[in-house]
Amino acid sequence: MTDTHGTAHALRAISNEEGLDARLLVDRGTFRLDVSLRVAPGEVVALLGPNGAGKTTALRALAGLAPLDGGRLLLDGTALEDTPPESRPVGVVFQDYLLFPHLTALDNVAFGPRCQGASKAEARTRAAEWLDRLGLAEHAGSRPRRLSGGQAQRVALARALATRPRLLLLDEPLAALDARTRLEVRSQLRRHLAEFEAVAVLVTHDPLDAMVLADRLVVVEDGRVVQEGTPSDIARHPRTDYIARLVGLNLYRGEADGHTVRLGAGPGVTITETLTGPVFVAFPPSAVTLHRDRPHGSSARNLWHGEVAGLETHGDQIRADIGGELPLAADLTTVAAAELGLHPGAEVWATVKAAQTHAYPV
Template sequence: MAAEVEVPPGTTLALLGPNGAGKSTALRALAGLRPLTGGVVELNDRTLDDPERNVFEPPERRSIGVVFQDYLLFAHLSALDNVAFGLRARGMRKHEANAEAAEWLDRVGLAQQARNKPRQLSGGQAQRVALARALAIRPDLLLLDEPLAALDAATRIQIRAQLRKHLDEYKGATVLVTHDPLDAMVLADQLLVVENGAVVQAGTPAEIARRPRTDYIAALVGLNLYRGVANGVTIKLDDGGVLTTAHPMDGAVFVTFPPTAVSLHKNKPEGSPRNTWLAEVAGIEQHADTVRVRLTGTPDLLADVTTAAVAELSLSPGLQVWVTVKATETHAYPI
């Protein structure tokens, strides 16, 4: 992963990417659980890992708190003792550590569960205990490894909102590892998208959602993405086909449009829609309140339609339909 990345205090950076992309490797390197073979890790102007200079600070000497995907709470300790563990390991007396731990449990809304052991806690409660344990040592850097992955969908919504609140209050830097785009978009100030061990795009959530630069990112944010060469408002696509956009450009470009911008028709539409082509239905899936239709053509695309439209058009795999996309619904930007 060749990139120089800085995470200022008070901000959250999300490493977003598919499984096996290298996200967890990066997090383990920051935590000191996997020494670097190249590059440098610095925290508050202190070098933690620099193989060229033979510098390596072990995990216990780094001012870093970690919340692992499975939380890794000590099963034999109460919630209070779990949170107090790091404080006592750093030399704080038991009474003071317990008082500090109790205060942190209160902050995350678990004062009443202080004496409960991990097996007595729900998934959401265990996640908050793990967060309190990581924050109690007042680290300069907080690492979150898929912190919501173990939660069910309903709990995840609630805990995501609570986690955002705690991150807003945290004065240190945070690095979040996730493959869930919603977690990244809601929790992070900056995104670093990683594919095959390399950084492929960086920016704010809004920038990346508006201008994806790989098929993986486009799929995450729900856009049809193509590459091509623009000549005015006409874009000749690399994989075949031509799209017309509303604003003239020249040279190599990406062009996107959302599946909701696609209209499907039994017959070729009357008039002169700027983007019209024949496509074949390859698959149909229910997506919340809409139906996602996968179509092959020149180019291939995804369309979101209503269940009423599916019935009206008698959509089924193998059926040919006419596709239209308004030029004003497309968005082109330089490669």
């Protein structure tokens, strides 16, 4: 991808607004993508969603690798819809990095500036600067097969940044790393993205990557934006089942009347807020206490009868999937699960204190 300097005359400036202003319309037969994005310079936005939601299609449309069927794509006030990919001021870090295997790390990074017309010496100087900034100076002469996963990821990032892009696209940038390396590289990537002065768009299905790396999340399901906001906002106010599962919450939609939320034909949930009308009500699996017999004298205002539909290890705890009048997930320790004698089909009573629920308008 190239820098703006050599191609400005070929691009069509239509406003003075900086940053990204896009509406991406892509038709693929039975699938239609319709996603709007506004991202300011210096901001990192994560496109988050399940597999098949349209995240990668959106990224490819931004990069010019998938043609738009409608909408707009403005970067710093310049229309890019008809600009070929190689002439866009865009840098891409692909999921598998796509480093040239026959080139050293230095020459991989120098490739972009060379394509922009820089001399070999100038391109290598710029590449060396970026490798140094990303802590890879001592690996400049190494070919990709000699690099660890984390090192290869940083070389790919350096290659994208060396073109001085106005839009940086990252496609599942940590997916190819093992868990330990991922933790370290995630932290490093966050630091580098914080220093990036243009627009950065990250595509991921990993909620932790999104929460740590992005200033703002745009959640996409079935080709549409279903929610956007800061990570803490979305974690506290999920609006779909997918997002609730992502952030580890039980989520229900119902009708509030004072301190009670009626869930359709199902049971009610007692809340501490005073609300009226359509609301979401949520609570974490850790707020659920399970009993084999109906508890008496419990201070919990919410009590539901159900049965264990499944059990699975979830971190250092057991997550119980409870079916019945109010399907829910409950977290408990291995010891507690053993003491209760939980097994699929076991009858249980679930309690949740009203103070541990959180309700908010639809």
